[in-house]
Amino acid sequence: MDCRSFHARHVGFVDDVLPGIEIVELQRHIAECADCARHDARIRRSLLVFRNMPRIECSPGFTERVTDRIRALDEIPLTTQASFLTPRGAFATLVAAGIVAVAGWNFVSGADAPLSHPPVVAMVPADDPTVEESLMASHAMLASVSTGIPLWPATLMIEQAQIEFANYALRPMNLTR
Amino acid sequence: MASSVVRKQVSTPAVSVREQLKQMDDSGVVTSFLGGEERAFEELVVRYQTRLLNFIYRTVGDRERAEDLVQEVFIRVYRHLHRFDRSKKFSTWVYTIASNLAKNELRNRSRNPLVLFQTVKKNWQDEDRPLEFEDSSTRPDDMFRKRHLRQVVEESVAKLPEHHRDVFILRELEGKSYEEIAEITGCNLGTVKSRLNRARNSFAEIVAPELE
Numbered sequence: 309m310d311c312r313s314f315h316a317r318h319v320g321f322v323d324d325v326l327p328g329i330e331i332v333e334l335q336r337h338i339a340e341c342a343d344c345a346r347h348d349a350r351i352r353r354s355l356l357v358f359r360n361m362p363r364i365e366c367s368p369g370f371t372e373r374v375t376d377r378i379r380a381l382d383e384i385p386l387t388t389q390a391s392f393l394t395p396r397g398a399f400a401t402l403v404a405a406g407i408v409a410v411a412g413w414n415f416v417s418g419a420d421a422p423l424s425h426p427p428v429v430a431m432v433p434a435d436d437p438t439v440e441e442s443l444m445a446s447h448a449m450l451a452s453v454s455t456g457i458p459l460w461p462a463t464l465m466i467e468q469a470q471i472e473f474a475n476y477a478l479r480p481m482n483l484t485r
Numbered sequence: 486m487a488s489s490v491v492r493k494q495v496s497t498p499a500v501s502v503r504e505q506l507k508q509m510d511d512s513g514v515v516t517s518f519l520g521g522e523e524r525a526f527e528e529l530v531v532r533y534q535t536r537l538l539n540f541i542y543r544t545v546g547d548r549e550r551a552e553d554l555v556q557e558v559f560i561r562v563y564r565h566l567h568r569f570d571r572s573k574k575f576s577t578w579v580y581t582i583a584s585n586l587a588k589n590e591l592r593n594r595s596r597n598p599l600v601l602f603q604t605v606k607k608n609w610q611d612e613d614r615p616l617e618f619e620d621s622s623t624r625p626d627d628m629f630r631k632r633h634l635r636q637v638v639e640e641s642v643a644k645l646p647e648h649h650r651d652v653f654i655l656r657e658l659e660g661k662s663y664e665e666i667a668e669i670t671g672c673n674l675g676t677v678k679s680r681l682n683r684a685r686n687s688f689a690e691i692v693a694p695e696l697e
Contacts, residue, residue: 319682355685357696
């Protein structure tokens with residue numbers, strides 16, 4: 309036997325689990341090889357120290373503490389341990405499952421469909437007769453027409469056009485107040 | 486669930502039941518517990534608490550935490566005992582739970598490193614040590630040597646890689662067979678042997694100078 313196969317079988321040799329023939333071979337090798345004999349002695353001594361280490365004991369009252377905790381486990385009501393087992397819990401679970409199923413179905417079925425927006429409803433504002441009235445029948449204009457001077461109505465119309473335009477834009481807002 | 490098992494009130498005197506339980510093997514005690522005898526669980530706790538404490542303590546190196554973890558082992562055993570395959574050894578199952586909890590503890594500790602009391606203790610001055618009443622018949626130099634040796638051994642074990650330490654403790658401290666260790670650690674037989682060989686060599690290398 310060489311040192312390599314000795315080291316390979318050393319675990320079984322120390323634990324005494326090898327067949328008798330192999331144990332004799334290993335013992336013979338130890339007698340011949342000083343290095344392996346030293347190695348074997350060193351391992352056995354260190355293991356002896358480890359195995360003889362004092363064992364620690366549980367602190368006083370440990371068993372009682374464990375059994376108390378176990379009893380406390382038993383006392384916890386079933387509802388807190390598994391609330392889905394109660395009728396209310398079962399109903400809530402069922403509803404939640406339904407919501408999840410519907411949401412899932414919507415997600416799956418709507419994944420490939422084209423995106424459709426809700427129809428946009430646009431309304432044309434109704435004609436405001438007061439605007440027409442104000443443009444065509446300004447008091448100043450009517451007054452100037454009666455004088456017979458044709459220039460004045462035109463001038464007044466040009467001056468008032470901007471005001472009338474602004475009024476037209478603002479009038480719907482005023483109406484809403 | 487174990488708690489759902491209908492508990493029978495045994496009419497026989499408590500003392501005799503406890504005596505009977507003490508004489509049973511693990512399998513018998515487990516069967517008795519599943520049959521409704523609550524005192525059987527206490528018997529399991531008494532049988533395993535010290536063994537598990539030593540196993541976990543050697544693995545995690547913190548005594549108080551080890552006690553907490555032993556409690557956790559028993560709670561898990563209680564909760565899942567009805568699922569235990571009774572064709573297998575109860576001790577192997579218990580050690581598997583303990584080993585997994587110890588591994589989790591080490592993993593959590595590596596994520597959130599804490600300064601352990603034991604590591605602080607090394608740097609204490611003599612007067613910081615709590616007062617201990619020692620056996621006056623023992624020579625002080627022997628006491629010192631023993632304490633020093635224990636510290637060296639604990640440090641040497643702590644230095645082993647986690648997967649080697651597990652196998653080493655199960656074999657050397659708990660005396661488990663290779664097959665049992667393989668089952669507890671979830672490794673094959675060859676891996677167990679090679680890990681044990683390496684762990685022994687590493688341990689001897691660290692400890693041997695202290696023994697000479």
